[in-house]
Amino acid sequence: MEKIVIVGGGAGGLILANSLDPKKFDITVIDKSPITIFQPAYLYIAFKGAHANITKPIRSILKKGRKFIEEEVIKIDLEERKVYTKNNSYSYDKLVIATGTITDTSKMKGLKEINDQFGDYHTNIENAQKVWKSLNNFKGGSLIIGMSSPICKCPPSPLEGAFLAEEFINKKGLKNKSKITFFTPYPRAYPSEPINEVIEPLLKSRNINIMTFFDLDYIDTEKKTIYSIEGDEISYDLPIIIPPCVGVNIEYNPSNVLDEDRFIKADKYTMQINGFDDAYAIGDATNIATAKSGVTAHLEAKVLANRLNGIDDKFNGRTNCPFDVGYGKGTFVIGSYTQPVVKYPPTRIKHMMKKVMQLIYWQSLKGTFDFAFDIFFKMTDPEKLNKKYK
Amino acid sequence: MGKRIVVDARGSSCPGPIVELSKAYRNAAVGDVIELWATDPGVKADTQAWAEKTKNKIESIKEDQDKIIIVIDIENR
Structure with a gap:
């Protein structure tokens, strides 16, 4: 055998x-x-x-x-x-x-210190709980959400964090006292253009400041400032930065x-x-x-x-990454090796589908829902969707 | 005279060649030349915007049979 x-x-x-x-x-x-x-x-x-x-x-x-x-x-x-x-x-x-993968905070100066203090949401449960604690202690000021290069897993998740942080701050009544900034090494908020056309207007409508071409170089924890290799800087009160991931x-x-x-x-x-x-x-x-x-x-x-x-x-390179844009709405980043990412608008139903996935996850590892996944992947075939959403 | 760094980002479209370029730029010095190879057509506009942002000079953009070649003089780092 x-x-x-x-x-x-x-x-x-x-x-x-x-x-x-x-x-x-x-x-x-x-x-x-x-x-x-x-x-x-x-x-x-x-x-x-x-x-x-x-x-x-x-x-x-x-x-x-x-x-x-x-x-x-x-x-x-x-x-x-x-x-x-x-x-x-x-x-x-x-x-x-x-x-x-694992996250690696040793690659950029200052990243380990702020990660120890404020947490992140890619490493483990404890670090994610640290973010929640940091958010609850935040009294207003500069809130930064960003990702470090070269590899960040789950491409939508840095932006999901920005959307959910804004929702939290808004509901807590701190919006007037805060500035939220999202930074990314990419040329636009989301690297793939079609979905960026959906996401960027949403970020703007929620007053989330976008800093593109911001590839994290180092953090000065005394000056509370983050520097990019492109020569920009941002000061922070609460930085939530996803460390690079490595094998x-x-x-x-x-x-x-x-x-x-x-x-x-x-x-x-x-x-x-x-x-x-x-x-x-x-x-x-x-x-x-x-x-x-x-x-x-x-x-x-x-x-x-x-x-x-x-x-x-x-494997055809198919992606189907759920993308939470806050306030109970979501979309998916759907593409493949041969199909560009679909310009897929956020809806409540798509957000609910992400929630359902969490409920059926353990069973799906056993193959219980393989038939449902087959139907879902056929229904959301990127070639088909790209004809519908132009 | 700096070094010539070839960055082969062929086949990469998402997240894209810019991250590969940025990775090379992290370790580059003034006087170096980065030669970026890519297949994603979006690379031209993105690299131009990147060069403007980082105050570096695009020496040339050429296309051969299987790739786009962008040569960047590192003038600022």
Whole structure:
């Protein structure tokens, strides 16, 4: 029986493990943590003070016949076909790396200090709770929301934070005493033009100041000022800055399968790791030029399950990133390798769909709603939508 | 005479070549030349706006068969 080792128990790893037939494959998931986290909820912990239970034991999500090993992987030798943990090594016939990303506050001076003090909503539950506390302590002044380059996962989330922060401040009656600024290294608020045409007018209508071409260089915590490499500066009272994300700290042989930010170089259609026909990478862990989001991990896992079953399926780069624009409305960033992002207007229903996703998330990892996802992805095919929304 | 830095951002459209350019600019010095390769047609307008913003000079924009090549003189860093 073919031995498949999946490193990582997030959305991608678990969906793949549950999509493969245990009668056909010997399936093992390895993760250093016994729990899996619904990461999109960090946003709602940070800006709405949500208390939802956003973790589940990995064992409770894995269906029957799949093994789980709770150990920290420290080295992966692709030449020897071995995965090393602190005390053991595991050989494989096929390897899938689904290790996600971590944030790195060491890349810019001052970022660690403000992250320790004010939190962020990409790292973990504690940091998201810190944002909520910081927001509640805010009495007015300059509130900054921004993202650092080069890689930020979930492209809409920096702006979602700006929209939700504005909603919070407005409802608290602090709008007149505050200035909200969103900064981004991109040429426009949202990098992709069609959705930017929807988003930018909304930001303006809510008096959220936009600073484009602002690529965070360093932060002077004494002067309470953020500087960009383009030469601009902004002073802050409350800075909520998303640190850059990088690949996790696992040693690889050969080391050149990693790019300079530790993402794994993989083929954008087959997810095969460059130079190896028995190793794959899915989800946030790859350097594939698509959105780092749960939907991408989900779709890549499904394509890879087909490929491991001998079907010549290819990932088409489809994105479907939910985008909360505040006040109970939302949209999605939908595109693919061949279709530009749809100019998709925000509505209440789209926001509700994001909420429904949270409710069905754990079941969706088990494949319970695969039929509904198939219908949804067909209905929201970017080619079809691009004809409707021009 | 500074160094010539080639930034290959072919195939990248979202988030796009500007982030790749900015990454190179972070480590560049006055006198360096950045040669940006891209396939996304939006790169021309975006790089012009970027150069204006950062007060750097676009030396040339050329298109060959499979890519757009933008050469930028780093005059300000």
